[in-house]
Amino acid sequence: MIVSEPMIRARGLRKSFGGFEAVKGIDVDVRRGEAFGFLGPNGAGKSSTMRMIATVSPATAGELRILGLDPATDGPAIRARLGVCPQEDTLDNELNVFDNLYVYGRYFGIDKATVRERAEELLEFVQLTDKRKAKVEELSGGMKRRLSIARSLVNRPDLLLLDEPTTGLDPQARHVLWDQLFRLKQAGVTLVMTTHYMDEAEQLCDRLVVMDKGVIAAEGSPRELIEEHSTREVAELRFGVSDDGNTHELLAGKLEDLGRLEVLPDRILVYSADGEEVIAKTHERGLEPVAVLVRRSTLEDVFLKLTGRTLVD
Numbered sequence: 584m585i586v587s588e589p590m591i592r593a594r595g596l597r598k599s600f601g602g603f604e605a606v607k608g609i610d611v612d613v614r615r616g617e618a619f620g621f622l623g624p625n626g627a628g629k630s631s632t633m634r635m636i637a638t639v640s641p642a643t644a645g646e647l648r649i650l651g652l653d654p655a656t657d658g659p660a661i662r663a664r665l666g667v668c669p670q671e672d673t674l675d676n677e678l679n680v681f682d683n684l685y686v687y688g689r690y691f692g693i694d695k696a697t698v699r700e701r702a703e704e705l706l707e708f709v710q711l712t713d714k715r716k717a718k719v720e721e722l723s724g725g726m727k728r729r730l731s732i733a734r735s736l737v738n739r740p741d742l743l744l745l746d747e748p749t750t751g752l753d754p755q756a757r758h759v760l761w762d763q764l765f766r767l768k769q770a771g772v773t774l775v776m777t778t779h780y781m782d783e784a785e786q787l788c789d790r791l792v793v794m795d796k797g798v799i800a801a802e803g804s805p806r807e808l809i810e811e812h813s814t815r816e817v818a819e820l821r822f823g824v825s826d827d828g829n830t831h832e833l834l835a836g837k838l839e840d841l842g843r844l845e846v847l848p849d850r851i852l853v854y855s856a857d858g859e860e861v862i863a864k865t866h867e868r869g870l871e872p873v874a875v876l877v878r879r880s881t882l883e884d885v886f887l888k889l890t891g892r893t894l895v896d
């Protein structure tokens with residue numbers, strides 16, 4: 584492979600299911616060594632895209648190259664160099680923790696001694712050494728996910744695909760996983776992940792695309808996306824709800840000149856470089872929010888601006 588070749592290159596990539604187009608012609612370039620994310624809500628087309636990249640679902644149209652190879656003709660060669668961690672854990676419940684790694688490694692044709700050594704290393708890496716003899720069903724959700732990640736690393740992949748790596752995990756388990764993914768990134772593994780968590784995308788991704796309804800709405804580093812599509816700060820204002828339930832729309836009319844507004848069912852967001860000033864002016868106008876909060880803009884704000892919706896419905 585030529586070194587400058589992108590790890591993934593897609594042009595006009597499409598995926599249809601019958602008459603329904605889940606991915607509507609996207610362009611993607613993933614560079615060696617980066618952590619790249621597809622951020623979007625449920626149904627955005629992230630998993631459909633990942634499955635094409637994983638070479639388990641053929642593209643309906645467009646061009647796709649993985650590690651410089653064509654999935655239509657070079658599937659096995661690509662898969663030998665990919666690690667895939669699907670959204671649902673597909674561990675073998677019949678086998679213990681160690682054997683899940685060992686048997687998977689043997690599928691790749693790795694010799695017994697090497698696969699044993701790697702399995703031990705990987706258990707150490709995902710902090711499951713003391714569970715090596717445990718049955719899969721005895722593991723917590725976070726441990727299962729870590730074992731899935733360990734398994735996807737058995738063949739020492741150049742490119743690791745993670746479909747919603749921390750969905751369904753509790754906050755502590757998510758942080759443990761983030762640490763491990765960060766260490767993999769530092770070790771030079773190219774990571775490609777989907778997520779609908781903006782904090783995950785901000786923590787882990789060097790670059791990401793914001794995906795919605797099968798198209799890419801924006802692309803860049805988390806910081807670039809926030810700078811381009813949002814303001815430095817956001818003032819969140821909550822008012823008591825009136826009998827007509829219309830309070831936020833009515834109040835928004837009195838705040839319009841303070842910055843761009845997003846009126847959500849439970850709060851008004853005012854986008855401004857100076858959130859405290861927004862709050863001061865709100866009070867000056869005799870408006871009394873029951874709660875206020877000033878925070879930095881996040882990718883959630885970027886998504887809201889681009890699509891008019893929140894990431895998690």
Ligand SMILES: Nc1ncnc2c1ncn2[C@@H]1O[C@H](COP(=O)(O)OP(=O)(O)OP(=O)(O)O)[C@@H](O)[C@H]1O
Nearest residue numbers: 600603605623624625626627628629630631632779
């Ligand atoms: N095998 C299939 N047959 C028919 N429709 C499908 C199939 N797979 C996905 N879809 C549809 O394609 C759209 C995109 O689904 P996809 O799973 O790619 O989205 P996603 O962004 O990954 O969402 P999620 O976070 O729920 O996985 C959805 O409307 C989904 O119902």
